[in-house]
Amino acid sequence: MTTPNFKNFNIEAYRPGKSKVKKLKNVIKLSANESALGMSPKAKKIISKKNFNLDKYPDGKSQNLKKAISNAYKCNPEKIICGAGSDEVIQMICQLFLNSKDEVVVSEYSFLMYRIYSTIVGAKVLFAKENNFKASVKEILKKTSKKTKIVFIANPNNPTGTYLTKKEVLELRKKLNKKILLVIDDAYAEYMKNKDYSSGLDLFKNKDNVFILRTFSKIFGLASLRVGWGYGSKKIVDALKVIKPPFNVNGIAQLAAAESLKDKIFINKSVRHNFLYAKNIKKFLEGYNIYSNSVSANFLLLNFEKCRYSANYLYEKLKNKGILLRSTEDGYRIKNKLRLTIGSKKENLKFMNTVKQVLKK
Numbered sequence: 001m002t003t004p005n006f007k008n009f010n011i012e013a014y015r016p017g018k019s020k021v022k023k024l025k026n027v028i029k030l031s032a033n034e035s036a037l038g039m040s041p042k043a044k045k046i047i048s049k050k051n052f053n054l055d056k057y058p059d060g061k062s063q064n065l066k067k068a069i070s071n072a073y074k075c076n077p078e079k080i081i082c083g084a085g086s087d088e089v090i091q092m093i094c095q096l097f098l099n100s101k102d103e104v105v106v107s108e109y110s111f112l113m114y115r116i117y118s119t120i121v122g123a124k125v126l127f128a129k130e131n132n133f134k135a136s137v138k139e140i141l142k143k144t145s146k147k148t149k150i151v152f153i154a155n156p157n158n159p160t161g162t163y164l165t166k167k168e169v170l171e172l173r174k175k176l177n178k179k180i181l182l183v184i185d186d187a188y189a190e191y192m193k194n195k196d197y198s199s200g201l202d203l204f205k206n207k208d209n210v211f212i213l214r215t216f217s218k219i220f221g222l223a224s225l226r227v228g229w230g231y232g233s234k235k236i237v238d239a240l241k242v243i244k245p246p247f248n249v250n251g252i253a254q255l256a257a258a259e260s261l262k263d264k265i266f267i268n269k270s271v272r273h274n275f276l277y278a279k280n281i282k283k284f285l286e287g288y289n290i291y292s293n294s295v296s297a298n299f300l301l302l303n304f305e306k307c308r309y310s311a312n313y314l315y316e317k318l319k320n321k322g323i324l325l326r327s328t329e330d331g332y333r334i335k336n337k338l339r340l341t342i343g344s345k346k347e348n349l350k351f352m353n354t355v356k357q358v359l360k361k
């Protein structure tokens with residue numbers, strides 16, 4: 001039989017952090033930066049009580065969710081676009097802006113989805129060097145040209161955990177050609193309490209050449225429901241509405257997301273939990289000469305350069321005991337490092353105890 005011809009993309013498919021180990025039940029998954037405390041109890045309650053009409057299409061405009069977002073973040077609902085994860089918003093932005101031969105600039109170890117979606121629509125991706133696993137404004141600017149359409153940054157960045165300060169982000173926008181769209185992915189913004197940091201949304205709510213990405217997959221704990229949003233110029237958002245799949249965000253996701261925004265107590269609790277354990281685990285691992293980025297989001301990039309053991313060694317040992325970290329060799333091609341998500345109290349203690357068992361000081 002003949003298979004009709006299709007396009008060939010010279011890309012590696014995204015490989016998410018693993019979630020299973022053969023023959024083991026109760027695996028502890030610290031490989032995908034999901035929420036340590038699950039979802040807000042308020043959101044859980046509302047979705048378990050409500051009788052959803054799953055045989056009817058959801059609201060394609062996600063109107064109640066947009067209202068809830070605009071209340072929570074003091075922003076204009078007409079400038080919001082909702083997606084099945086912020087992932088889908090990245091995809092739509094690439095479809096809207098990029099033709100073949102257009103160029104996109106990302107930094108060397110930036111989140112993979114930017115390069116993947118840009119490549120799929122035929123754009124050329126240029127990589128800006130980083131300084132010690134941190135994006136560099138200077139290097140990003142160096143890579144831009146007349147062909148550049150979009151610069152993507154995740155701030156803080158996944159998987160490096162480093163971030164550009166408020167000053168650096170402002171400098172980047174100021175020095176970048178006005179016609180280039182700056183996309184700032186705020187996926188971890190809610191976790192950030194660092195004084196020199198400001199989220200993209202806080203800095204650029206009214207800037208027509210900056211587009212912001214937000215997600216409900218991280219601190220809000222709704223990763224499986226697939227819901228995120230983008231925020232930008234009304235012109236861009238109106239154009240995105242034309243290409244958006246009509247019912248992209250399901251009804252349960254819309255309701256749970258809107259409800260979770262209201263639960264400030266849960267969000268604050270999650271931030272405090274994260275900061276406490278990120279700090280403790282970082283210090284604990286330094287006892288084994290495993291160093292990491294300064295505490296920022298809900299994960300640490302662990303560096304094994306000074307350690308007697310390799311990243312792979314610890315990865316395998318932990319995996320065999322049912323604890324999964326993210327290998328940074330897949331896709332990112334970062335050697336001898338591992339990305340660790342901060343888990344629940346129980347998971348974090350189990351992680352530290354298991355490290356104690358498998359690594360001798």
Ligand SMILES: *Cc1c(COP(=O)(O)O)cnc(C)c1O
Pocket residue numbers: 033084085086087088111154157158185187214215216217218223226227228
């Ligand atoms: C996890 C993550 C996202 C979220 O993706 P969703 O599609 O919303 O689940 C987006 N950007 C970055 C940098 C991330 O780490």
